[in-house]
Amino acid sequence: MTQLPWDDDPSLVADLREALAPREALPPDFAAAARAAFAWRTVDEDLFLAELSFDSSAPQGALATRAGSAAGARLLVFDGGGYRIDAEIDDDGDAIGQVSPAKGGTVCCQTPDGTFAEAPIDEAGCFSVRTPAAGAVRLRVRAGGRPVSTDWINLGRRR
Amino acid sequence: MSEFSGESTLCLVRAASGGDERAWGALIDRYGPLVMAVIRRFTLSRADAADVNQTVWLRLVEHLDRIREPEALPKWIVQTTRHECLRLLRAGTRTWLYDPLDGAAETLVSTAALAPGDLDERLLAEERRQALRDAYAELPPRCRELVGLLLVDPPLSYEQIGERLGVPIGSIGPTRGRCVHKLRTCPALVAFIGAAGQSDSHVRKEARRDAAAVG
Numbered sequence: 001m002t003q004l005p006w007d008d009d010p011s012l013v014a015d016l017r018e019a020l021a022p023r024e025a026l027p028p029d030f031a032a033a034a035r036a037a038f039a040w041r042t043v044d045e046d047l048f049l050a051e052l053s054f055d056s057s058a059p060q061g062a063l064a065t066r067a068g069s070a071a072g073a074r075l076l077v078f079d080g081g082g083y084r085i086d087a088e089i090d091d092d093g094d095a096i097g098q099v100s101p102a103k104g105g106t107v108c109c110q111t112p113d114g115t116f117a118e119a120p121i122d123e124a125g126c127f128s129v130r131t132p133a134a135g136a137v138r139l140r141v142r143a144g145g146r147p148v149s150t151d152w153i154n155l156g157r158r159r
Numbered sequence: 160m161s162e163f164s165g166e167s168t169l170c171l172v173r174a175a176s177g178g179d180e181r182a183w184g185a186l187i188d189r190y191g192p193l194v195m196a197v198i199r200r201f202t203l204s205r206a207d208a209a210d211v212n213q214t215v216w217l218r219l220v221e222h223l224d225r226i227r228e229p230e231a232l233p234k235w236i237v238q239t240t241r242h243e244c245l246r247l248l249r250a251g252t253r254t255w256l257y258d259p260l261d262g263a264a265e266t267l268v269s270t271a272a273l274a275p276g277d278l279d280e281r282l283l284a285e286e287r288r289q290a291l292r293d294a295y296a297e298l299p300p301r302c303r304e305l306v307g308l309l310l311v312d313p314p315l316s317y318e319q320i321g322e323r324l325g326v327p328i329g330s331i332g333p334t335r336g337r338c339v340h341k342l343r344t345c346p347a348l349v350a351f352i353g354a355a356g357q358s359d360s361h362v363r364k365e366a367r368r369d370a371a372a373v374g
Binding site (some may be wrong): 008012013017018019020023024025026027029030031033034035037038041042049055057059060062074112119134135136138149150151152153154156157 | 178195208218287342343
């Protein structure tokens with residue numbers, strides 16, 4: 001490919017021919033999961049999204065893991081809606097973390113199928129909530145004001 | 160072809176963002192094969208691949224409102240899918256070694272056989288092909304028909320093309336020029352060509368970082 005692709009019509013047409021060649025579609029169950037994801041569209045305008053800002057298992061995040069932290073634990077940080085949510089998912093499948101600023105409330109672990117587990121947040125903002133053995137999850141925090149949902153993360157299947 | 164085949168990605172994103180489930184389905188039709196193509200570049204179990212796929216779409220649902228430049232969607236999808244695949248591969252193969260002489264850092268050893276440079280070239284090619292597909296899908300129907308006929312292999316003569324479209328031969332040359340120009344200046348492609356040099360070096364930088372982290 002040249003520096004400026006498609007600088008003449010024949011190369012554009014040739015590349016387009018290649019691009020329009022039949023491709024592998026999503027398998028039916030993958031497509032179904034993709035369609036079902038739409039149900040999680042945030043319809044509640046009052047809901048904040050806390051975005052994933054650090055993930056110790058990310059390709060670039062792994063080396064930043066602090067020495068001495070549990071080998072199997074995955075550290076996550078979410079920021080948004082005026083909150084910071086730190087969570088460590090340990091080998092037993094518990095998400096142990098802290099919400100700051102601390103306002104009490106509840107934290108809920110959601111899967112694409114619905115609520116998996118719920119737990120209280122103490123006065124210091126600390127919580128411990130169960131997570132499923134595999135798949136996509138997110139945390140939803142209710143602490144008085146607007147609820148906050150984190151980005152979806154994939155727990156993987158090797159715990 | 161679905162009712163959305165001529166819609167721009169911008170229209171689909173806005174409609175889906177406003178709650179139109181059929182527009183969401185059209186986005187899946189348009190970009191599902193791209194997710195699949197990226198997943199195929201990695202060695203994942205089927206269950207892991209299913210989790211990656213689900214995570215990508217869940218993320219996209221949440222980010223529909225924030226997509227300011229729909230032309231950047233193919234890149235977002237490739238990067239998000241790639242990131243989730245790499246993350247799983249690393250999580251599955253990593254071993255933590257603690258070096259007592261260097262308490263500040265742990266050494267990461269991975270047995271994953273990745274060739275990041277090669278991989279990223281291929282992912283970039285996927286993005287480029289997707290941009291072409293999007294631009295083609297956004298052409299007006301008559302143009303799409305003509306460009307489609309230009310792609311037939313072995314090539315059709317102008318006489319054959321004129322017959323199929325029901326237009327005089329003399330008009331095909333100019334129409335062809337106009338349609339290819341339309342294709343070339345479609346936002347999906349312009350964004351890609353404009354960002355090509357930049358994204359190239361960006362991807363290479365990431366590839367180097369991955370290589371360093373793996374090695």
